[in-house]
Amino acid sequence: MFEQIFHAFADPLGQTFFQKALLGGSVAAIVCSVVGCLVILRRMAFLGDALSHAMIAGVAGGYLFMKLLFAVEAHAPSMLIGSLIAAVVTVASIGFVSRVSRIKDDTAIGIMYTGVFAAGVVLVSIFRNYVHIDLVHFIMGDVLGVADSDLWVAAIAAALVLSVVVLFYRYFQLTSFDPIMAASLGMPVVLIDYALTTCVSLVVVSAVSMVGVILVVGLLITPAATAYLLCDRLDRMMILAAVFGVTSVTGGLYLCMWLDSSGGGAVMLFCTFQFLVVLVAAPRYGMLANWIRRTRMVPQQLMEDVLATVMRGGGSPVSMAAISDYLKESRDGVAGALRSMVREGLLSKNRDGVTLTEAGEREARRILRAHRLWETYLKHVGMPVADLHRRAHVLEHVHDPESVAYLDDLLGHPEHDPHGSEIPPTVNACFAGGMCTISELREGMTVRIESVGPTAERLGIEAGESVRVGPRSLGGTAWCLVRQDGTEVLLDHEAADDVKATIV
């Protein structure tokens, strides 16, 4: 059994044609995938298709040129140059057509590449007595019949293209992401576009002999797209795409040996299979992850209500029944919320019910802070006290740090809400080592001054000194700092906002 498996993998490796296919295929796949990353980010996938088809005219042209003028048969370099010329002509004519008429880019690509492809096919068939190009070979590719010359072409193209991409990585990245900024920095945007098009032509040329005209665009974009689903950085995406390119070739070649199928087909089939697996299973951008996120998602509002309810329990365990009664929510809904919150580490569960974990308490205090600041705000804008709680209960869900900080500042960093309950201070103003402004501090804390802004300079406090926070005065609008020599310094709102301190 094991021996069989061993042979299935090891036997092909001993054969020269397989070794060449693996080597040539991997080199072509690596460079295709790396360039493919830029191709898909610039939405140029169709261009790869166009270039590969246009190639046939170039190959035939190069072949004929050398054959008729110098009587050299199948001169590889001139066929390569012919393909590059055909690629450039195609790209230029696509640009020309869309510029001089109302025809859009995608249509222009479709027209021009089929036109150039057709010209190549006609050329090859007219001169079939002179030109020995196998059209089927060209269209389908023959990875198992990789010749040494193909290997050389692939290796040189790969070395060239990879050096350009690595050396000018930042240029390619910025012109793809924000061409306007690239231009404003003086980067030659148009030149870079042409360089990329040339790179695409080169890799397509080097890969066509292996996987064929039709499949080469797949090798260009599929590994890159697979990596795109897994990465948040372009450099990592390129590396991962190259890995996927190599695994596609390796997996595809084995598949082709075992099934005795077409080489190029097997490679692309494996490549597509890889993509589908990642599409389903990618941790962040995959379908499964999306689905799990959707089903597991407990409404934010319910979660916050639960936190607030458990906090009101004052540290003793609260039962699920009590929570669902208090919130008038269904048992199932609350049970789901509790499960997800235990999983997220906000609650801990024991026999009598749930209690807040440290993270849960921090979160609950944040919500309570938002709630009480909203109450203060509503009072401030003139709402009757009786309605405050109900409205604030709705508004407390608006608690992104910026909005809460805005309310806090607008209201002059109040310490108590209209009902007289304490408004929990910001997180940074609670623990030793946290940095905040003086205005966020509460009485009794000892802090070290970190920086003193311009509005507070005249007060004589200096960075580095240690002070104790005294009680607020003048209706909460004056902050008091007690220095080490016992003298007191009073700060108004503006000055208190301008002094930063670290809690000791």
Next chain:
Amino acid sequence: MSDDSGRVPAIEVQNLTVSFGCRPALLDVTLSIDPGLLVGVIGPNGAGKSTLIKAILGFVKFDFGKVLIQGDTVESAKGKVAYVPQRGAVDWDFPITVEEVAMMGRYGRIPWWRDPTAEDRRIVAEALEMVRMSDLQQRQIGRLSGGQQQRVFMARALAQGADILLLDEPFAGVDAATERAILDVLDRAKASGRTLVVVHHDLATAAEYFDKLVLIKQRLYAYGDPVQVLNPELLGEVYEGTLRVFQDLPGRENARV
């Protein structure tokens, strides 16, 4: 900034005409913006506001006229002007992190054969600190809130170290708190001596936010203090029918009462 550059305008646009096809996007625009100002560019849709920004960046071809950046032509002033794109113009799915975007501000100064130095990294870290985005450095830009996304690009502009910042509709589609946060960053950039030109769509806040206003619709209709620029007659001419809604608003409310 030296005394000398205090007299040279930060941005000088002379008889600028830019066209796409037969209709001009900008027609004979002449404008001189002094250093250290926060300038708003207002005008109806399709008035050429973004084109003006792109012209100052040197991204569009002029039919006629010239643009001088601190006395130099745009071609020779590459990198002196930083740019914050419109939110809609950015591919938010691009695989790039907050830190990498900010680092792009340094690209103009890093030759192609070298990696970013420790100095570049320090400047980027400072810029991110200034817009309060240090905590999210490794986040992909699509997974940020609207205001955070805007601030990342502000950081990029700051990291570029340019004296002139151009912002295309930074306040479009952000909530009030974010608007305030962005304004705060703008004010701090201005306080450090930079010149800011901001495309703005909300006439109601224009006077409050900016030192000077540019009113354009293809032609330059006015450039000056907000009180002068925001006069109903001028606005009525530029916005034609579209502004009546705005002007009638208080009147209609009275009628209902």
